Amino acid sequence: xxxxxxxxxxxAPHSAKATRGERAGxxxxxxxxxxxxxxxxxxxxxxIKGILPDEVAKLGAEVxxxxxxxxxxxxxxxxxxDAGGLAKFMNWKGSSRRSSDEGGPTITDxxxxxxxxxxxxxxxxxxxxxxxxxxxxDAVAVFDEEVATQHGQLAIIDDxxxxxxxxxxxxxxxxxxxxxxxxxxxxxxxxFFAFDECTAPTESYEYQKEAxxxxxxxxxxxxxxxxxxxxxxxxxxxxxxxxxxxxxELRKFSAKTIADMGFDGFGLGGSxxxxxxxxxxxxxxxxxxxxxxxxxxxxxxxxxxGDILASIAAGVDTFDCVAPTRLGxxxxxxxxxxxxxxxxxxxxxxxxxxGEFTYAYVSHLIRGGEMLGATIASMHNLKFILxxxxxxxxxxxxxxxxxxxxxxxxxxxG
Numbered sequence: 001x002x003x004x005x006x007x008x009x010x011x012a013p014h015s016a017k018a019t020r021g022e023r024a025g026x027x028x029x030x031x032x033x034x035x036x037x038x039x040x041x042x043x044x045x046x047x048i049k050g051i052l053p054d055e056v057a058k059l060g061a062e063v064x065x066x067x068x069x070x071x072x073x074x075x076x077x078x079x080x081x082d083a084g085g086l087a088k089f090m091n092w093k094g095s096s097r098r099s100s101d102e103g104g105p106t107i108t109d110x111x112x113x114x115x116x117x118x119x120x121x122x123x124x125x126x127x128x129x130x131x132x133x134x135x136x137x138d139a140v141a142v143f144d145e146e147v148a149t150q151h152g153q154l155a156i157i158d159d160x161x162x163x164x165x166x167x168x169x170x171x172x173x174x175x176x177x178x179x180x181x182x183x184x185x186x187x188x189x190x191x192f193f194a195f196d197e198c199t200a201p202t203e204s205y206e207y208q209k210e211a212x213x214x215x216x217x218x219x220x221x222x223x224x225x226x227x228x229x230x231x232x233x234x235x236x237x238x239x240x241x242x243x244x245x246x247x248x249e250l251r252k253f254s255a256k257t258i259a260d261m262g263f264d265g266f267g268l269g270g271s272x273x274x275x276x277x278x279x280x281x282x283x284x285x286x287x288x289x290x291x292x293x294x295x296x297x298x299x300x301x302x303x304x305x306g307d308i309l310a311s312i313a314a315g316v317d318t319f320d321c322v323a324p325t326r327l328g329x330x331x332x333x334x335x336x337x338x339x340x341x342x343x344x345x346x347x348x349x350x351x352x353x354x355g356e357f358t359y360a361y362v363s364h365l366i367r368g369g370e371m372l373g374a375t376i377a378s379m380h381n382l383k384f385i386l387x388x389x390x391x392x393x394x395x396x397x398x399x400x401x402x403x404x405x406x407x408x409x410x411x412x413x414g
Contacts, residue, residue, distance in 0.1 A: 002264055004029050004190065004237040006296040006317075010397050020288050020315030024396040027296055027317065029105045029190035030235050031087060032062070032094050036296075037312045037396075039389045040065045040107055040320040041382055046080070046090040049325050050375040051382070053092045059379060060386040062095045063105040065320040068183055068192075069114035073166050073173075077186035085188030107320065108189040109300070110180045110222075110241075113269075115164045116155055116198045157197065159214060177221035185232045191298070193267050194222035196241040201280065208245035212254050215243045223261055237264035239298060248283050255287035265296040268316060281307055285314040305334065305388055305412055309405045312392050324385050328378030331366035334385070336411050342366045342377065355380055 004027060011023030027034040041048050041056055044067045048056050056064065066086055071077060083089035087103025094104020154165040154172075161176030180195035196215040199208055219240050226238045240263035244250030258266065268284055281302070288297060296317045302308060303321025311319065327333070331342040333354075340347075342363040350359035357376060365373025388408070395404035 002237060003233065003235055004264055004296070006265075006294060008294065011293075020291070020293055022313050022392075022396050022401045023315060023317070024393050025296075025317060029063075029237070031103055031105045031190055034062045034105055034318065035393060036317040037389050037393050038062055038318045039308070039385050040318060041325070042067075042320050042322045043090065043092075044322070045070045045074070046086060048378075048382075049329065050371065050378055051325075053090060055379065056382065057093060057095045057104070059383045060095065060390060061382070063107060063190075063318070064090075064092055065107040065109065066090075066187070066189070067114065068108050068111035068180065068187065071108075071187060072111065072183050073168055077183045081186040081188065087188075105191075106189040107191045107298070107318075108184050108187050108193070110184070110193040110195045111175055112180070112193075112196050112241075113198045113300075115162055115175060116157075157214075159217070161195075161218075162197075177218040178225045181222050181225040181238075185226075185229060185236065189236065191237045191239060191265065193300075194219045194238060194240045194263070196243060196269065198269065199243060199245050201246050203245055205245075205247055205250075208243070208247055208250055211245075212243040212250050215241070216254070216257050219258055219261060219263075223263060239263055239265040239267045239296075241267040241269040241300070242287055243269070244287075246280055246283065248286065251283060251287045252290055255290040259291045259295065263295075265298060266291055267298050267300050268302070268311070269300045281310065285311060285316075288315050303385070305385070306409055308385070308389065309392060309408065312389075312396075313401070313405065319389070321385075324381035325378040328376075328381045329374040331363075331373070331377060333377050333380050336408075337414075338412055342373075 006025055006027050008023050008025045011021060025036045027036055039061070040063045041061050043064045046066050048064065071080060080086055080089045085103070086092070086106045086108065092104050092106060154163070156163045161174055161179070163172060163174045165172055175195065177195040184192040195218050197211045197218070199211045203211070223238060223240070226232060240258040240261060242251060242254035242258045244254045268287070291297065297315060299311050299316040299319040301321050302311055302316070302319050303323035308319055333340050333342060342359065343366060347359045347363040350363070352359055354362050355376070362373055362376050366377065392401060392404060395401040
């Protein structure tokens with residue numbers, strides 16, 4: 001038996017040909033069960049910004065996700081390992097449904113998205129936003145204090161891995177599939193991801209195909225590096241990620257290739273943006289038809305409420321996204337009727353309830369730059385998304401998910 005076990009409690013494929021559809025399940029990990037569909041708050045640096053771990057659990061979260069790139073750079077994976085792993089390091093105990101001296105379930109990404117996708121991204125081969133917007137240089141970029149808060153400013157790709165600079169001090173680092181797996185073994189999350197090349201949605205078919213093939217080779221290397229570590233195999237599960245950019249043909253081929261490799265689960269990755277005329281979420285969800293029905297699927301970076309429900313309908317089981325807390329920190333909250341921007345003038349005198357407080361009070365905190373305002377708004381948003389997904393799970397079990405989704409979408413986007 002592997003590190004995880006996925007049991008589907010209730011499912012509803014939409015046609016005789018479909019192998020997936022909305023389903024409720026239990027994803028059992030060494031640190032406890034995750035009742036799916038489930039949303040994972042993002043603790044980039046082993047911290048859900050502005051919210052204590054116990055409070056995150058009280059909101060209904062059963063699992064959290066942390067960022068390999070950031071934890072590698074600071075404090076370093078060895079410190080996290082010496083602390084007893086990610087869960088113990090951040091004192092994450094999971095929800096009240098269970099208790100564990102070792103902490104609650106955790107996930108880490110591979111670091112690939114941060115290395116490739118964020119920042120200026122100079123490189124011999126490609127910038128991960130778009131190769132048309134950045135000069136190509138063979139040398140290491142000189143560190144500039146003006147970009148100190150951004151991600152790595154250099155991404156030089158070769159078939160073995162990628163060299164990149166730290167956003168902290170400009171120092172040069174290198175990730176290979178084997179190194180990414182080694183770091184994630186040290187971090188000790190229940191679920192982690194194979195190292196992949198995340199491409200920009202504007203890249204050509206030729207480059208997307210090249211990057212996809214490289215991702216497949218890196219996936220094989222990541223999987224081999226993990227399977228060779230007998231101890232890690234007992235404690236951690238590895239998920240593969242497909243690529244292919246905006247091209248359906250490549251996406252489907254990549255999904256089938258990754259599914260056939262023997263991963264413990266599947267990461268639905270890629271760029272989900274209609275900005276480039278690409279209905280990429282719908283296209284990405286079509287990849288799931290290439291997977292075994294019993295394979296658990298994690299939606300990387302899927303956080304828009306409507307997208308979450310569409311993904312659940314297609315058979316995605318778990319999700320993560322920074323949107324709830326990022327929006328909250330800037331004074332924007334979810335409501336059943338859509339987004340509300342608390343800095344708007346009309347909320348200064350709005351004394352209707354917002355949880356335990358009022359719109360006027362939280363608006364005052366946000367306007368004044370008080371940390372409490374960001375915390376309240378972030379907690380509100382996390383609870384909204386966690387409740388949305390928990391409601392979807394209940395609706396699946398009750399056999400009325402389509403009605404649940406339709407009603408939510410009508411009110412939220414109407």
